[in-house]
Amino acid sequence: MTPLDSDRPAQDTAYDAIVIGAGPAGLTAATYLGRFLRKALVLDGGRSRASWIPESHNTPGFPHGVGGEALLDRLRDQADRYGAERRAGRARTLLRGADGFVLAIDQENADAPVIARAPFVLLATGVVDRLPVLEGVEDAIRAARVRLCPICDGYEASGQRIAVLGDGEHGAREAAFLTTYSPAVTLLDLRPDAPMEGEREGDGAFERLPVSLADITLGPDGVMVGDRTFDCLYPALGFDSQQALAQQVDAARDADGRLVVSAHQQTSVDGLYAAGDVVRGLNQIAVATAEAAIAATDIHNRLRALARPG
Numbered sequence: 001m002t003p004l005d006s007d008r009p010a011q012d013t014a015y016d017a018i019v020i021g022a023g024p025a026g027l028t029a030a031t032y033l034g035r036f037l038r039k040a041l042v043l044d045g046g047r048s049r050a051s052w053i054p055e056s057h058n059t060p061g062f063p064h065g066v067g068g069e070a071l072l073d074r075l076r077d078q079a080d081r082y083g084a085e086r087r088a089g090r091a092r093t094l095l096r097g098a099d100g101f102v103l104a105i106d107q108e109n110a111d112a113p114v115i116a117r118a119p120f121v122l123l124a125t126g127v128v129d130r131l132p133v134l135e136g137v138e139d140a141i142r143a144a145r146v147r148l149c150p151i152c153d154g155y156e157a158s159g160q161r162i163a164v165l166g167d168g169e170h171g172a173r174e175a176a177f178l179t180t181y182s183p184a185v186t187l188l189d190l191r192p193d194a195p196m197e198g199e200r201e202g203d204g205a206f207e208r209l210p211v212s213l214a215d216i217t218l219g220p221d222g223v224m225v226g227d228r229t230f231d232c233l234y235p236a237l238g239f240d241s242q243q244a245l246a247q248q249v250d251a252a253r254d255a256d257g258r259l260v261v262s263a264h265q266q267t268s269v270d271g272l273y274a275a276g277d278v279v280r281g282l283n284q285i286a287v288a289t290a291e292a293a294i295a296a297t298d299i300h301n302r303l304r305a306l307a308r309p310g
């Protein structure tokens with residue numbers, strides 16, 4: 001008996017494709033599938049990483065910047081315009097059977113799980129940042145005092161006193177990267193026995209300061225560490241890739257734990273595609289939307305092939 005059999009479904013609907021996740025990747029795929037005249041379900045499981053963005057200045061087509069929520073509103077509007085069925089709910093269980101995928105969805109106001117079926121599924125479930133436990137961290141992200149993506153907004157921190165909070169090599173790499181923008185970069189190192197030297201070959205110098213989280217205060221005018229003040233803080237504590245559904249169907253991962261995908265974004269499981277942050281190391285909107293376009297087009301072409309007689 002599987003989790004899918006254990007409840008009498010509140011609803012059971014077949015689709016051409018199911019898109020799990022409604023961030024930039026999922027919503028872009030929804031637009032493409034809608035414009036290919038496909039019956040697609042888009043599951044919106046809650047907060048997209050993009051909703052944290054105070055203002056993005058590297059998203060193509062927005063030379064004066066765009067807020068994350070404003071961008072998501074546009075993407076939702078575009079997906080809705082072409083008929084994708086967008087629904088709030090969390091995908092709970094994914095099974096691969098002889099006729100395709102069966103998905104159990106936890107949906108508000110449904111007594112039993114809702115079932116959706118499709119020959120193709122696109123995972124666009126993203127990642128969740130590991131945030132430091134600091135009072136006011138969410139407000140500080142909205143105010144761009146805590147920043148989460150040096151590639152996205154290192155430019156905006158040019159010339160500032162930048163702190164990077166790390167507990168390993170990842171922190172050192174981010175600090176080195178940020179010396180592109182400022183000569184005043186300090187790695188706040190949570191490891192008590194951290195090496196003191198900060199310079200890395202080929203990059204500018206950065207300072208290393210051993211700290212504990214209790215030393216750090218997020219204030220309205222900056223980030224205070226003892227008697228030092230920084231203009232912004234980049235936590236470099238990593239993120240958790242939202243791959244639970246892929247693991248339920250045994251999709252292969254590489255040595256770094258990333259989902260393995262083909263040139264058309266298909267995972268090692270036939271019919272299961274993945275796009276956006278859940279796949280790549282370069283977690284960017286432009287990458288998420290491009291991968292979604294590639295995946296949606298391949299899904300459409302395979303649906304065309306399935307419909308051909310013989």
Ligand SMILES: Cc1cc2nc3c(=O)[nH]c(=O)nc-3n(C[C@H](O)[C@H](O)[C@H](O)COP(=O)(O)OP(=O)(O)OC[C@H]3O[C@@H](n4cnc5c(N)ncnc54)[C@H](O)[C@@H]3O)c2cc1C
Nearest residue numbers: 021023024025045046049056091126152276277283284285
């Ligand atoms: C502070 C900040 C600033 C950033 N600035 C920029 C920038 O300037 N430029 C740039 O290019 N990028 C920026 N990024 C990165 C950008 O937000 C991500 O690359 C982008 O959101 C990835 O899109 P995605 O669709 O892959 O994932 P997400 O946007 O994270 O969307 C994933 C969606 O899947 C849903 N989901 C997960 N699991 C389930 C489930 N089981 N069932 C149903 N739904 C599920 C989630 O709820 C979410 O809605 C920034 C990120 C942060 C945090």
